[in-house]
Amino acid sequence: MVARSSEVRPSAVRHSASPGVGGRRGRGAGRLAGLGLGGVALLVLLTGCDVGQTFDGFGWPQGGISPESKRMYDLWIASCIAALAVGVFVWGLIFWCVVRYRKRGNALPVQTRYNMPMEFLYTIAPILIVSVLFYYTAIVQTDVDKLSKNPDVTVEVVAFKWNWQFNYRDGQGTEAGTTASTLGTSEVIPVLVLPTNRSIRFEETSRDVIHSFWVPELLFKRDVMPGKIRNVFEVSSLDAEGAYVGRCAELCGSYHAFMNFELRVVSPEKYDQFLAAKQDGKSTQDALSAIGEEPYATTTQPFDTRRTQDNFNPDDVPARTGS
Numbered sequence: 584m585v586a587r588s589s590e591v592r593p594s595a596v597r598h599s600a601s602p603g604v605g606g607r608r609g610r611g612a613g614r615l616a617g618l619g620l621g622g623v624a625l626l627v628l629l630t631g632c633d634v635g636q637t638f639d640g641f642g643w644p645q646g647g648i649s650p651e652s653k654r655m656y657d658l659w660i661a662s663c664i665a666a667l668a669v670g671v672f673v674w675g676l677i678f679w680c681v682v683r684y685r686k687r688g689n690a691l692p693v694q695t696r697y698n699m700p701m702e703f704l705y706t707i708a709p710i711l712i713v714s715v716l717f718y719y720t721a722i723v724q725t726d727v728d729k730l731s732k733n734p735d736v737t738v739e740v741v742a743f744k745w746n747w748q749f750n751y752r753d754g755q756g757t758e759a760g761t762t763a764s765t766l767g768t769s770e771v772i773p774v775l776v777l778p779t780n781r782s783i784r785f786e787e788t789s790r791d792v793i794h795s796f797w798v799p800e801l802l803f804k805r806d807v808m809p810g811k812i813r814n815v816f817e818v819s820s821l822d823a824e825g826a827y828v829g830r831c832a833e834l835c836g837s838y839h840a841f842m843n844f845e846l847r848v849v850s851p852e853k854y855d856q857f858l859a860a861k862q863d864g865k866s867t868q869d870a871l872s873a874i875g876e877e878p879y880a881t882t883t884q885p886f887d888t889r890r891t892q893d894n895f896n897p898d899d900v901p902a903r904t905g906s
């Protein structure tokens with residue numbers, strides 16, 4: 584006959600009251616596991632290695648170029664380490680129980696129902712873990728979504744089927760004026776030139792359907808909505824000069840995959856010269872050449888759209904002139 588689980592057999596009580604060979608062996612295994620974990624932790628700390636980089640970012644893209652992207656990356660790495668710590672603890676308990684309480688006869692082990700400290704622990708611990716994760720997520724999210732009153736640069740991102748226009752603005756909101764503009768065409772990838780070490784505000788609007796502005800190195804994308812909704816976000820700085828491909832990340836129609844652009848991050852001095860050249864009436868390509876930059880996008884190239892001349896390209900716009 585099978586005993587009810589609430590019954591406590593005398594043999595089980597005796598077993599737990601006087602630890603025998605199995606108990607000593609269990610303690611030995613626990614010590615070994617602890618030593619192993621401690622060794623790994625020491626190795627990581629003493630070698631000073633970047634935990635995220637060592638484990639390939641735990642699946643999160645690396646190489647962010649804005650402080651916001653680094654904060655999101657750090658949150659992910661910290662969350663993964665916390666999850667791993669909990670996982671290792673739980674796996675350890677499972678394996679310990681499997682070994683320590685493996686079947687040795689028909690006697691049931693000590694039953695621990697209504698063990699208040701244990702029930703309290705596994706009710707409170709998950710709530711605490713979720714609260715801490717929520718707290719740090721809210722902090723980072725608020726930080727990433729934060730808008731300043733007077734950003735150094737404001738650029739209006741205009742998406743349309745199927746390309747981009749970037750307007751450099753003299754203020755914020757729809758009332759502000761455009762001081763210079765870059766328009767992408769089927770032949771020329773639009774290059775968005777922005778400076779390092781300055782805060783940048785992106786104001787998005789779409790001429791037709793929902794698109795999404797995405798530069799992978801910002802580790803960030805935001806939908807570009809048509810109509811009155813003007814999505815706005817900021818980066819407090821761009822920290823690395825270079826060319827970065829940008830994409831539309833919202834399936835917006837037949838030529839969605841062709842909506843590439845390039846973000847070109849240059850020094851603030853070069854940026855000022857570029858803007859002045861644009862305001863003098865130069866094309867984006869001429870203005871880029873004037874500051875010693877590659878005139879055309881280097882990270883992506885125009886796709887063969889297979890569109891006919893009279894469908895999309897008016898006769899008066901010569902190929903590869905840019906704007």
Ligand SMILES: [Cu+2]
Nearest residue numbers: 794831835842
């Ligand atoms: Cu799109």
